[in-house]
Structures are given as structure tokens and as C-alpha cells.
Amino acid sequence: MVLHELISYDVLRLVWWALLGALLIGFAVTDGFDLGVGMLLPAVARTDLERRVAINSVGPVWEGNQVWLILGGGAIFAAWPPLYAVSFSGFYLAMFAALVPLILRPVAFKFRSKREEPAWRARWDAVLCFCGLVPALIFGVAMGNVLLGVPFRFAPDMRIFYEGGFFGLLSPFALLAGLVSVAMVAMHGSAWLLLKTEGPVAERARRIGMGAALAALVLFALGGVVLWSFVEGYRITSVIDPTGPSAPLRKTVERVAGAWFTNYAQHGWTMAAPALGLAGCALAALGLALRREVLALLASAGAIVGIVLSVGASTFPFLLPSSLDPRASLTVWDASSSHLTLFVMLVVTAVFLPLIVAYTSWVYTVLWGKVDARAIADGSGHSY
Structure with a gap:
């Protein structure tokens, strides 16, 4: 038996679908509070x-938290080329x-402390707010789309044709998904500030976070209602x-109202995902x-x-549905790399991903505790 055949092709596809979700969650959870803190900085x-x-x-x-975004992009490139x-x-x-805000953010972190003029620092504070708000909104809009x-669509020779535009992505439902993301990130940033700071900053973050958590709960529930009532699934x-083989055009797909809820009806345990989302918002508040x-x-x-x-439970096995030609929709079963590629990638991931998780956990353990305002004021200990 060839070594990579120790794990069947369909299992490897499922594993990499799960790993992609794990990487996206890792980015949302870790870099989410970074974006939230920047977004809430003026408030x-x-x-x-x-x-x-x-x-x-x-x-x-x-900086370390952004590794998850890089890993997610790399996983899409290598495991799901289409x-x-x-x-x-x-x-x-x-x-x-x-990406522009994510590129500007390190510049703002570094340049803010270079001069002490209030106007200089105020401008970079505004940049940090912008760099927290915009990515959170756009990532949510992307999930909505x-x-x-x-x-x-695909041509017969498998060339890809995209026939949309930037403003076409900003539909009402996509913007609603963007607002869910913004409220979610604001909630997470507030919870982080309550954990890491004291005094007025923590108190303001606590009050804002309660509102953000309740907003995330309401918007997420509203999104589910709209998805059920007005959005056709695949x-x-x-x-x-x-x-x-990975050949998307070999299947047939139809658009049906309520189709995104089929997995919940067929597999009741998947209801744990939206229940966790709603309960988490309520408990955070x-x-x-x-x-x-x-x-x-x-x-x-x-x-x-x-x-x-x-989102993953609703859309499985779809990765990216096509509104122009539903049969061109990319799924877990027809949009992956080869059997050998997925196996080699899994071996590499099994070695390095635990190291990344262990190192990240160690860093957070070492840095546990409140930020010392006095050390920042007298210059005895701070990063910025």
C-alpha cells in the first residue's frame, strides 16, 4: 500500500475542511480582541x-495572533486551490x-510612540480604530456573501470567470453579517480589556461590552431569521x-429556500453551533x-x-456556492488538492501546529496579569 493511502481521500478532505475551520476560528478568537481593542480605543x-x-x-x-490568518490563507492555497x-x-x-488596514495597523503601533505631540498620537489612534473596524466589517460581509x-462560473476548459463587483458584495444581508462581526469583535475586545486593565478603561470597556454582546446576540438571531425566510440555500x-476527482462541473445543484438549514434538520447535534453562539453572547454580557x-x-x-x-454547519459540504451557475459551486468533495498533497500537508501540520499552539499558550501564560499603568507612566515597562 502507498503510504498516503493509509487515510482515505474522503477522510482527508473532511480533515482539511475541519482544519480550515479551526484556523479561521483561531484567527477570529485571538486577533478578534486585537481588532476590538483598536476599534474601541477612542471610546x-x-x-x-x-x-x-x-x-x-x-x-x-x-503580531503573533496574525499567524492564524496567514495559516488560514496558506491552507486555502494548498488544500483548496479552486x-x-x-x-x-x-x-x-x-x-x-x-489587508490595507491590517498593513497600516503595525505602522500605527510603531509610529504612535515616536513623538509625544497630542495631535500626532491622536491621528495614529484614529488609524488604529479604523484598522480594527474595517477588517471586522469586511470579514463579516465576506461570510454573508x-x-x-x-x-x-467555470468555462468548459475550467477557466474561472467572476462577474461581480465590489459594491455588489454590499447587499443588505451581507451588511447584516458584517454588523454581526463588528458587534462580536467589539464584545471580545471589551472582555479582553476588562481582563487586562483596571480603572476607567476597564469600566468603560465593561459598559460598552455589555451593549456589544447584546447587539451581537440580537443581530445573530436576526441573521438566522433572515437566512431562513429570505435567502435561498444550495x-x-x-x-x-x-x-x-476534483471536478466541480460533474454535479448538479439547485437553489432552494431554507436549504441552509437542512444539516440542522438531518443532524440535530449541529444545533450546538448556533446555540453556543447565542449562549456565549448572553454569558459574555x-x-x-x-x-x-x-x-x-x-x-x-x-x-x-x-x-x-x-456558518460551517449550515453550508457543508459547500465551500463557495456560485450564484451564476450553481453546479459550479465548490464543495469539500470536488475542490481539494490531490490525495497525496493533502496527506503530506497533514503530516507537516501534525508536527508544526501543536508547536504553534504550545508556544502561543506559553506566551499568554507568561503575560498573564493586568497592564501596569504606573510602569507605563514612569517608563519602566511597556511595549508602546
């Missing part, structure tokens, strides 16, 4: 010292709009071989109200996990 911090306290709460970890080709070419302007379907209507720092942060992280998993 939670009034003086320069307070803003430095907020910034230093994420200062030692924000998905990478369609999404990164079709969503080019949207990707650019999300995945649920709606994306206007692409359903495979032909027999598909989970171990067959409660934890913030009671000043239970760890509860608030864990519940906020749980809400993010539940919300992201809800």
Missing part, C-alpha cells in the same frame, strides 16, 4: 496614558480593503463520489455585568466559535 480611553494602557494590553501579542483562485481573484478589491452565493441533487473577567472572555470566545461554526 474606552480618554487620556494618552489610558490609551497607552489599552494599546499595551495587546502590544505583546497582536477556492483560493475564485475567492482571491473575485474578492480582490474586498481583500485589498481588508458565502451564504448568498458568489457570482462566478443543495446537491446528484450522486457525488467523496473520493472522486452577564460576565461583563458582574465583572467576572475570565467568564466574560471565555464566553465571548465561545460565542465567536459558535457563530463561525454555524
